[in-house]
Amino acid sequence: MMKKFILLFIFLISITINSQTKAEKELGVWYMYNGTHKLSEKFSLKTMAHFRFFEVGDDLQQFISRLGVNYKINKNLSITVGQAFLNTDQTYDLNGGDGYENRIYEDFNVKHAIAKLGLAHRLRAEQRFFESGTGHFLRYQLGLSYPISGKWSTYLYDEIFMDFEGENFNQNWLGAGFKYKVSKMVKLQLGYMNIRDANDRTFDRIQIGVALNH
Secondary structure, three states, rough: HHHHHHHHHHHHHOOOOOOOHHHOEEEEEEEEEEEEEEEEOEEEEEEEEEEEEEEEEEEEEEEEEEEEEEEEEEOEEEEEEEEEEEOOOOOOOOOOEEEEEEEEEEEEEEEEEOOOEEEEEEEEEEEEEEEEOOEEEEEEEEEEEOOOOOEEEEEEEEEEEEEEOOOOOOEEEEEEEEEEEEOOOOOOOOOOEEEEOOOOOEEEEEEEEEEEEE
16 A cells, blocks of 8 residues: 555646746645644644745745644544644745735634544634734634545535635635555645635646544
């Protein structure tokens, strides 16, 4: 199974060899780390670091890190409060400079299952602090997961972003992929995501990640 995972990874990288001139035409890649670190029966730390590229390993579009505290209300409900830092290049193939942003976010999480199908709902409020001003987002994500075997599972999710300014709709993320359980603590992820923004631009992204849970 691991060999198939590696071969699929190599295949996805090879797709990007024939590059185009616009960011919308590129198959970009997100390299992702996500962590859950249990502090007690009720509390845990949430950590995250993403390196998001316009292309595979080239032209870094955005670095984002998150640190949050999660409180488990019961087996189905939890809340998270945290802070995020972002460094973003909003240009493609140009030296347009970096934009810095800090965010405070609050999550309300609901998890449940229908037979083997897992469902996860996340409502996230974000207060965003840019160099030139502030902004407020409301995000809702619906995620589905299904086990294929003891090691493999598949997932599908959709997340909509609402802005409190302008036309309200900001963007939509639609993704799907596979996860491989290396051990009780470590999972690998390989997936695809399509991003559509308020200007009807679309971006295709491969997601390659590792998740640590302990």
